[in-house]
Amino acid sequence: MPELPEVETLCRQLHDRIAGEKILTTAVYDDKLASLGSVRGCVIEAVRRSGKIIELRLNDGRSIAIHLRMTGRLLWRQDEKREPHTRWRMTVADGNVDLVDPRRFATVKVEPTLQDKAQRDLMTGFDAKTFSAKQSTRKVSVKILLMDPKAIAGIGNIYACEILYRAGISPFRQATTLSEREWRNIFRQARRVLKKGIEKRGTSISDWRDLYGCRGENQNDLKAYGQEGKTCCTCGGFISRVKQGGRSTFYCPQCQK
Numbered sequence: 001m002p003e004l005p006e007v008e009t010l011c012r013q014l015h016d017r018i019a020g021e022k023i024l025t026t027a028v029y030d031d032k033l034a035s036l037g038s039v040r041g042c043v044i045e046a047v048r049r050s051g052k053i054i055e056l057r058l059n060d061g062r063s064i065a066i067h068l069r070m071t072g073r074l075l076w077r078q079d080e081k082r083e084p085h086t087r088w089r090m091t092v093a094d095g096n097v098d099l100v101d102p103r104r105f106a107t108v109k110v111e112p113t114l115q116d117k118a119q120r121d122l123m124t125g126f127d128a129k130t131f132s133a134k135q136s137t138r139k140v141s142v143k144i145l146l147m148d149p150k151a152i153a154g155i156g157n158i159y160a161c162e163i164l165y166r167a168g169i170s171p172f173r174q175a176t177t178l179s180e181r182e183w184r185n186i187f188r189q190a191r192r193v194l195k196k197g198i199e200k201r202g203t204s205i206s207d208w209r210d211l212y213g214c215r216g217e218n219q220n221d222l223k224a225y226g227q228e229g230k231t232c233c234t235c236g237g238f239i240s241r242v243k244q245g246g247r248s249t250f251y252c253p254q255c256q257k
């Protein structure tokens with residue numbers, strides 16, 4: 001499932017590729033996607049990320065909002081062929097942006113461009129005070145809280161494991177037991193981990209590919225996620241894997257307290 005770095009990677013690549021372009025046509029190939037209404041002739045002014053949503057901002061005050069969910073991918077094509085599971089296509093002068101999505105959970109909507117949705121986004125004006133007041137008092141583990149999109153936008157299982165490993169915090173700690181200093185450390189590590197993920201164009205463990213069908217490179221730098229049984233870079237012990245909230249948690253029992 002794409003997390004913040006993967007979505008940001010797509011937004012940057014899309015911006016470079018289609019900002020300033022006019023939409024010539026769009027086509028829906030899957031009945032499950034509602035008709036978009038008319039965007040033909042609109043100019044894409046910019047491509048921006050809002051949490052995990054990709055916003056194609058149009059010159060008439062609306063945006064095409066794409067949420068990739070589980071298996072959605074966007075692919076740039078300069079021919080008429082379509083990958084299997086292509087559900088939607090947008091055509092500009094020199095090519096097509098295709099939504100390829102085997103499990104069909106991704107959504108594409110046209111809506112008024114909303115301003116200022118960034119309060120939960122660690123990379124853009126994160127409101128740590130509101131977070132502390134509302135979220136850090138909840139009776140859940142710190143890892144589950146990091147992965148809650150209502151608390152913080154864009155962190156899934158891979159990056160949550162990496163952030164807590166680097167912060168030296170046990171994923172099983174109750175959020176209420178963390179000090180202000182520990183939260184600050186988590187946010188600092190989170191920004192580092194996400195920034196690096198963006199620089200490496202995402203983590204390709206299974207099906208993540210960028211706009212040009214290329215794998216990201218961040219999987220080569222993971223210290224905890226998927227490293228079960230391997231040596232911890234810090235203490236020389238072993239990385240463990242346990243089930244937590246239905247997902248695999250990878251952590252170092254020695255370093256993460």
Ligand SMILES: [Zn+2]
Nearest residue numbers: 232235252255
């Ligand atoms: Zn360790």
